[in-house]
Amino acid sequence: MLSEFITMHRDVIVDRTRERVRRRPWPSVSAHELEHGVPLFLTQLSETLRLEASATPFSTDAIGASAARHGAEMLAAGFNVAQVVHDYGDICQTITDVAIDQRAPITVEEFHTLNRCLDTAIAEAVTEHTRLTTTRTSEAEVEQLGQAAHELRDLLNGALLAFHALKRGAVAINGNTGAVLGRSLTDLRDLVDRTLSEVRLRAGKQRREHLNMTAFVDEIAATGVLHAEYRGMRFTVVPVDHALAVDADPQLLASAVMNLLHNAFKFSHAGGSVTLSVHSEGTRVLIAIQDECGGIRESQADLFQAFGERRNQDRSGLGLGLSMARQTIRAHGGEIQVRNLPGRGCVFTMDLPLAAEPVPEPTSC
Secondary structure, three states: OHHHHHHHOHHHHHHHHHHHHHHOOOOOOOHHHHHHHHHHHHHHHHHHHHHHOOOOOOOOOHHHHHHHHHHHHHHHOOOOHHHHHHHHHHHHHHHHHHHHHHOOOOOHHHHHHHHHHHHHHHHHHHHHHHHHHHHHHHHHHHHHHHHHHHHHHHHHHHHHHHHHHHHOOOOOOOOHHHHHHHHHHHHHHHHHHHHHHHHHHHHOOOOOEEEEHHHHHHHHHHHHHHHHHHHOOEEEEOOOOOOOEEEEOHHHHHHHHHHHHHHHHHHOOOOOEEEEEEEEEOOEEEEEEEOOOOOOOOOOOOOOOOOOOOOOOOOOOOOOHHHHHHHHHHHOOOEEEEEEEOOOEEEEEEEEEOOOOOOOOOOOO
């Protein structure tokens, strides 16, 4: 019987399947998948085959229900749908290979049952995995939309109150009320820009071009100066080498840099300083933003996690800026690192590939 064969050769099947999984080029493999994902389905399959061959009343939905639980467990463990499907297929192929090697007396009907169980398990596991993924995505999107609307309303209210105060002529435009209006408007623009960037990131839409970093930083600096002015802070831009360039989507990269600048101004102490610098190291371009937030606590959670922990008591905003910046930089083949300066602040550095030399236009004779 196939169920007895699986039980008898369980260790061999598990070891061979794990080796097969390790060798596959795609999808990626995790230690948890090897340790728990492979044995779990093998146990389900063996029990299903045993019950089908016995007189015990058996529901044909049993392995489907078990596989659905398996799909939920794999999602909770961070596995994607491709890993679920490939794991099942690898186990089935290994069982077949071991049976051939051992010349096991397994009937055609039992192999049919094995394939049917595999089909049912994949379908149910993938269905449950997809259902839970969709549910989580929908919940996250609803939460994000609600918080975005809340932030938008707060910024508009601040701008309107400042506008009405200025309209009455009771305060001067160059005073604190004017700063509130300017800060609200710049934050509104950043919110709209961040939202547009997020939509394009999710859609996988990039319009890359050869981007000279001097011109790019000049445009960023104009906005940074406004942020600094409205917050009573200092903003320094280190001169950039005119030869530096990256191949990037200007709007997405600008949004990522502004997200980091916005956080730097937001969390730096009153009267503090924010510095933007760009330089190269080998074949990489490094965009660095240093602030004066006082440093990051040792117990601080992942700063780049969406809706994650903030750096100080300021809880305004969505907490998405750093998360989106990292997504953008990774989409451009780079990474973001943070260096803590205890008691002073921190430095966020975006690492991007240096642009290839532009191909000169052919000249006509």
